[in-house]
Amino acid sequence: SQQGEEDPQALSIQEGENATMNCSYKTSINNLQWYRQNSGRGLVHLILIRSNEREKHSGRLRVTLDTSKKSSSLLITASRAADTASYFCATDFQGAQKLVFGQGTRLTINP
C-alpha cells in the first residue's frame, strides 16, 4: 500500500486565498518531499523536509512536519491561477531504499 495519503483529494478556492493540503504516512521516515504536477506533465520538486526539521519555507510555500503524528502539511499562501495543479507528498521510510508517493491533492484556483 502507498506510504503517503493526501487530504483532501480535491480542493477548490478563490485566487488570493490560502490552500492547505495534508499528508499522513505510516512508518518512520528519513525525508518527506512535496511535488507539483501540472496536467499531463512530469512532477516538479517543491520542498524537501528532513525528519529532524519541523518547518520549512520556500517563497509562498510553507511545509510543516510532525513526526509524532506522522503527518505533514503544505500551505500555499496568496494563491494564483498558475498554482492550479496536483500536489503529491513522497516519503522514503527508514530501512527502505525507495520513494513512495501518495495519491495527491488536486488543487483548483478560481479567478
Next chain:
Amino acid sequence: NAGVTQTPKFQVLKTGQSMTLQCAQDMNHEYMSWYRQDPGMGLRLIHYSVGAGITDQGEVPNGYNVSRSTTEDFPLRLLSAAPSQTSVYFCASSYSILAGGADTQYFGPGTRLTVL
C-alpha cells in the same frame, strides 16, 4: 544538461507485444526509478536502482523487467503487454538514496502507453 529524457512520448501496443521504454539521465545520478500513473491516481513504484548493476522491485513489478548496465540508462521492458498496463510511465533520478534518505527527484516528461 538535458536532465531526464524518456522515449517514446507515445506508444500504442497490441496485447501480447513487448517493448522497451527508454530512460536516460546526464546528471550522474546514482538512483533511478520507474513509476506508473493511472488516471486520477498517484504514482506507483515499479522498479528502482541504487546504482549500476543493482535493481529492486517496487510496489507493482509484475509484467516489467529492468536492468542497469550503466549509470546513465535505466530501460523498462514490458514482457507481454496487457490492457492493464495502459498508463503513463515516468522515470526519475536523484543523486543518492543511501545516505540520509531520498534526495530531490528529477522526473522525465513521461511516456503515454496504450495497450489494445
